[in-house]
Amino acid sequence: MPLIEWTEELVVGVPAIDEAHHEFVDLLNALPEASDAEFCSLFARLAAHSRDHFAEEERMMERTSFPVIAVHKAEHERVLAELEQVQQQLEQGDFGAARAYVKDQLSAWFILHRNTMDYVTAAHIQRTLG
Ligand SMILES: [Fe+2]
Ligand SMILES: [Fe+2]
Numbered sequence: 001m002p003l004i005e006w007t008e009e010l011v012v013g014v015p016a017i018d019e020a021h022h023e024f025v026d027l028l029n030a031l032p033e034a035s036d037a038e039f040c041s042l043f044a045r046l047a048a049h050s051r052d053h054f055a056e057e058e059r060m061m062e063r064t065s066f067p068v069i070a071v072h073k074a075e076h077e078r079v080l081a082e083l084e085q086v087q088q089q090l091e092q093g094d095f096g097a098a099r100a101y102v103k104d105q106l107s108a109w110f111i112l113h114r115n116t117m118d119y120v121t122a123a124h125i126q127r128t129l130g
Contacts (some may be wrong), residue, residue: 012122020053064128
């Protein structure tokens with residue numbers, strides 16, 4: 001069972017965001033099955049991917065003058081700090097904490113973030129850019 005199943009229900013309607021989300025889900029789903037060594041490099045890819053994906057959303061919010069950009073951006077920054085913290089745990093060999101974070105927190109966070117901030121942002125982008 002994947003942590004998150006990619007379905008049409010996850011689509012927000014802005015191709016750049018949907019492509020990034022699909023890639024996020026693929027990386028996330030690969031983590032539970034990965035060996036410890038693979039887990040480290042996959043998690044690093046997920047963190048790098050998230051930095052790019054969040055930056056892209058922020059550029060689109062700026063371009064379309066999204067009114068609550070600061071709130072959405074602050075949430076991205078909070079999660080990036082969390083990902084960095086988990087990377088430090090991995091460097092110390094704490095795979096248990098990192099695996100629990102991916103399974104218990106990051107997947108639920110993604111769904112919640114998609115259903116709230118990303119959903120509202122995508123609707124705004126579509127309204128503004130047509
Ligand atoms: Fe997103
Ligand atoms: Fe976002």
